Amino acid sequence: MPTTVSVEHIEMTPGIRGGKPRIVGTRIAVEDVMLMHLKIGYSLLEIATKYDLILAAVYDAMAYYYDHRQEIDIQIAEDDAFVDEFRRQNPGRLQAKIKELKGESEN
Template sequence: MAIVNLEHIEVTPGVCGGRPRIAGHRITVADIAVMYTKMGYSLEEIAGKYDLPLASVYAAMAYYFEHREEIDRRLREDAEFVEVFKQQHPSKLQTKLQKMRNE
């Protein structure tokens, strides 16, 4: 286990896919970054919602900005994987609902 950014961020092989996360939690730096940059949550809201130390949430954003290209690339790859998976494995429920609508 590698501790990064003092005691707030850690990277552990086999935990959360080895992605950087809030120490002692399974909430990744990418999760915090998405909530803040894309969903519009304030850092204080994130800390309160998930019962995290505010310093850890700020450390996660500092880590994100230091490693932004890598984290954003991984988020894009994850999203692409999901799209390919959805195309290769269509939802049985969605297929059934579509069939019902067309009847």
């Protein structure tokens, strides 16, 4: 029998964090909590304490992530690809200078 997960602490609002699911009353997205917990290694209690959040809200964020994992992972990958492409097309001054210097030294 499927279990319904409570996500009373999660909301989506157009114009705030691009409409991404986030903890109610904050700009902390579900993906932020997931990245801090699964990628950086913070415990859920550490995240709640660090950002002055209700622990249940942090657990709801992780429950929401697991319920929508494929969708959120795809969005993260698309965001990362966009940033990579933007950086490639718009190198910072340091990268442009390095390319320029490499071009001069190869001639």
